[in-house]
Amino acid sequence: MTTTKVSICNEALSMIGAKAIQSFDDNTDNARRCASIYDSTRRALLRMHPWSFAKKRAQLAPVNTHSAFGYANAFPLPKDFIRVYDSGQQNYEMEGRHILANAELINLVYVADEDNEEIWDSLFCECMALYLVNKLAKPITGSQAEADSAWQKLQNMLKQARAINGQERPAQDFAADYTPGLIGVRY
Secondary structure, rough: OOOOOOOOHHHHHHOOOOOOOOOOOOEEHHHHHHHHHHHHHHHHHHHOOOHHHHEEEEEEOOOOOOOOOOOOOOEEEEOOOOEEOOOOOEEEEEOOOOOEOOOOEEEEEEEEEOOHHHHHHHHHHHHHHHHHHHHHHHHHHOOOOHHHHHHHHHHHHHHHHHHHHHOOOOOOOOOHHOOOOOHOOOO
């Protein structure tokens, strides 16, 4: 079965015993509710974890205007930017839709606003349905307890996603790259 916006919403609706929808354009309260919260829920969930399926890479060049002080350059973020994964810089700051840094180029790895459900990780689909339940349960069923239960399940699912994500990357040896700054200070 193909994963779509409607199938994910219907999974959430079935978890709370609500009537399924055929499309976001249905003339029903459930369709209108799902349509109004779907995109913002997806973007919020993408910010909660660096999902591998949504990672992208981009080289950022500075714009002509830069910050008034503190950093030499300002780098505009990609339009689909959700969250920084790695900027390649030790000292940088996010400000508005820019990264401020004292660099000439930034090799950015970031989480993008991936809206193609067909490439989503299965855990992300589960988390999305739970997040939708959290937002839909109270208005549809009147039950805050059901919404709170979905939130707890979502938090547990995110822990699992982090653990699995950590297993899918090679081990990092932090000690090999560490150079203590205070070693020579004492003598």
